[in-house]
Structures are given as C-alpha cells and as structure tokens.
Amino acid sequence: MMASPRLAARSTSRAGEILSKRRVLAISNDLDQLRRIVATLERAGAEVDAVRSVDAIAGELIPHRYVFYSATDGDVRQLKILVPKLRERAHVTIVTPKATLSDLTAYLHDDRVNHVIVGDELDHGVFVTAQKLLTGDIFGIEKYLPAGTPVQYARIRDFHGRGQTIDTVLAYAEQNKMRRQVRTAIGAVCEELLMNALYDAPVDANGKPIFADIDPHDRKDMGSPRPVSIRYAATEGGFAIAVRDRFGRLAKNTILAYIEKCINSPNQIDRKTYGAGLGLYLVANAAASYVVNVAYGIATEVVCTFDRGAKSPLRLVGMFVHPGGAEMLKVGPTPETAAGQGHESFDQAVGSGDEPEMEHDG
Numbered sequence: 001m002m003a004s005p006r007l008a009a010r011s012t013s014r015a016g017e018i019l020s021k022r023r024v025l026a027i028s029n030d031l032d033q034l035r036r037i038v039a040t041l042e043r044a045g046a047e048v049d050a051v052r053s054v055d056a057i058a059g060e061l062i063p064h065r066y067v068f069y070s071a072t073d074g075d076v077r078q079l080k081i082l083v084p085k086l087r088e089r090a091h092v093t094i095v096t097p098k099a100t101l102s103d104l105t106a107y108l109h110d111d112r113v114n115h116v117i118v119g120d121e122l123d124h125g126v127f128v129t130a131q132k133l134l135t136g137d138i139f140g141i142e143k144y145l146p147a148g149t150p151v152q153y154a155r156i157r158d159f160h161g162r163g164q165t166i167d168t169v170l171a172y173a174e175q176n177k178m179r180r181q182v183r184t185a186i187g188a189v190c191e192e193l194l195m196n197a198l199y200d201a202p203v204d205a206n207g208k209p210i211f212a213d214i215d216p217h218d219r220k221d222m223g224s225p226r227p228v229s230i231r232y233a234a235t236e237g238g239f240a241i242a243v244r245d246r247f248g249r250l251a252k253n254t255i256l257a258y259i260e261k262c263i264n265s266p267n268q269i270d271r272k273t274y275g276a277g278l279g280l281y282l283v284a285n286a287a288a289s290y291v292v293n294v295a296y297g298i299a300t301e302v303v304c305t306f307d308r309g310a311k312s313p314l315r316l317v318g319m320f321v322h323p324g325g326a327e328m329l330k331v332g333p334t335p336e337t338a339a340g341q342g343h344e345s346f347d348q349a350v351g352s353g354d355e356p357e358m359e360h361d362g
C-alpha cells in the first residue's frame with residue numbers, strides 16, 4: 001500500500017525495522033516537488049513513504065534501503081544529518097536543481113550516495129534510477145532512450161576496429177543531424193572509452209592489468225583478450241553511447257579520485273602529466289549523463305548521453321553495482337595507489353562495459 005506524504009513518518013518509527021526492498025523513502029521540503037518525486041517513484045514500481053525533512057524521521061535508523069533526497073536550492077547540509085541514520089547497505093539518490101562537477105564528486109563520496117539527478121532531469125532520472133535499483137536490471141542503453149529507439153551495435157577487439165567504429169558512429173551522428181560541436185564531443189568520448197575498454201580494463205587471473213607494461217604505442221598492434229562492444233543511438237533530443245568490456249573492475253572511488261585530481265590541479269590540461277586522468281575529466285565535462293554499471297569480474301558498462309542543442313552541465317550521474325562481488329569494488333586504484341603502474345591504471349578506471357547474462361552480444 002502506498003503511503004501518502006503526511007503518513008510517511010509513521011513507517012520509519014520502529015528502529016531496526018527492515019522494510020520491503022520496494023519501500024522507498026522520499027525527502028523534500030518542497031511539497032510540489034515531493035509529490036512529483038513520489039508519483040515518479042510509484043510509476044517505477046515503488047511503494048513510497050515521504051517526509052518533508054530529515055528531522056521528521058523518527059528513530060535513529062532509517063529502515064529503507066533506497067532513499068531519494070531533494071537538496072532544495074542545492075543545499076545539501078541536511079545530508080550530513082541523513083547519512084548517519086542510513087543502513088549500511090542503503091542507496092541514496094540526490095535530487096538537486098543545480099550542481100557543478102565539484103559538487104557532484106563531493107556528493108558521491110559516501111559509499112551509500114551513488115546517484116545525483118540535476119535540474120530538468122528530475123522525472124526521467126528518478127524513474128530510471130528507481131527502476132534499475134528496484135529490479136536489479138542495471139545494464140542497457142535502452143533505459144536512457146525513448147521506447148522503440150533504434151540502437152546500433154558494433155563489436156571490436158583492436159585499435160584498427162576502434163578507429164573504424166568511431167568513424168561509423170560519427171557518420172551516424174551526422175546522418176541524424178547532430179551539430180558539429182556535438183559530434184566532436186561524441187568522438188572524443190568514444191575514443192576515450194574504447195581505448196580504456198580495449199587496453200586498460202583487461203586484467204589477468206591475478207588482477208594485474210595485462211597491458212600495464214606495454215608501451216601505449218605498441219598496443220595498437222595487439223588485440224584485446226575479450227571483445228568490447230559499443231551501442232549508440234540518436235533521439236529527438238540528443239545522442240547516446242554505451243561502451244562495455246568483460247572485466248568489471250571499475251570502482252567509484254577511482255572515478256572520483258581522478259576527476260578531483262584534474263579539477264584541483266592547475267595543470268589539468270597536461271595529458272603527459274595526468275595521462276588518461278584528463279580523459280575521464282573530459283568525458284565528465286563533455287556528456288550530459290555519465291552512468292556506470294558494473295558486475296564485478298563480468299562487465300562494466302559506461303553510458304553517456306549528449307544534448308542535441310546547447311551544451312549543458314553534467315546533470316545525471318549514477319554508479320550501479322551488481323550485488324555479486326560488490327565488496328570487491330569498495331576500493332579501487334587512485335592516482336596515489338596506481339603511481340607505480342603508470343597512468344594506464346587510471347584508464348582502467350575510466351571505461352569498461354559488457355554485461356553479465358542480462359544481454360548477449362552474440
């Protein structure tokens with residue numbers, strides 16, 4: 001039975017109670033926005049409890065596994081009150097009207113805060129995020145596209161295939177009347193994600209990057225041990241790509257560490273110094289959405305979307321981890337821990353993708 005906003009506090013009053021996985025808590029002091037979030041969550045299949053503030057939650061422990069928290073006017077001070085009340089395995093989605101890239105990385109530092117939805121993305125972002133969390137079906141570019149959108153597909157194993165595939169993707173973008181600036185962004189992101197998936201994601205049986213000790217110039221003559229796939233589509237509002245490898249090693253702290261290194265560095269444009277760290281930073285700046293789906297040891301998928309019109313800041317960020325082996329992704333390499341492996345270990349953090357048994361590449 002769906003709880004109305006005025007009744008929601010009652011469902012959180014029993015400390016230690018563990019609710020149904022489909023029971024979701026929505027928090028917003030803006031009543032109209034709260035109603036929008038509740039309606040969208042219910043449409044995604046959730047049973048929703050709602051409160052106007054964190055202070056309205058009775059008890060020391062929030063029993064809900066999934067929490068959608070609205071930071072009105074971008075103010076996330078109440079998040080510091082919310083986090084200590086969360087279950088260890090809780091998942092928080094922040095809804096905020098505005099956020100810089102620095103804000104996004106700051107929000108995501110807690111292990112339980114894995115999704116940020118900004119501005120006009122509210123309805124679609126909340127719906128897709130909730131549906132993926134509730135069903136466990138986390139992979140697939142189709143979730144970010146209107147129903148029935150044709151999706152193109154390519155499978156590659158080497159540097160030559162990467163080049164051909166990027167040319168094909170850009171030709172498709174031009175055919176669908178994407179502006180030159182948008183095509184440039186699409187091409188740059190494709191290049192980064194495909195190179196990372198081909199040569200930085202692969203690891204051996206001991207978890208050591210296979211190409212770590214091979215000069216990047218020599219890699220172009222070598223094939224990746226497992227195929228990489230890319231899916232892409234054009235819509236009325238923009239363009240989407242999804243790149244997958246078959247290793248599933250990307251950890252959230254790795255993404256945040258390298259983006260923040262570039263944000264905070266006065267020499268962030270020096271690729272020679274920061275290697276692919278700059279690549280991840282550029283991907284985050286070029287895309288409107290940046291979503292990572294990971295099943296440890298099986299697959300990582302990076303989904304990026306691009307606006308057809310004027311470039312807007314990144315407005316949808318998500319990190320979805322399949323529960324199988326999730327503990328192995330708690331801590332990944334950072335610029336400090338990866339220093340002995342060269343900048344290629346960073347590339348491993350950037351891109352990967354090809355899912356478990358949820359979809360077959362053929």
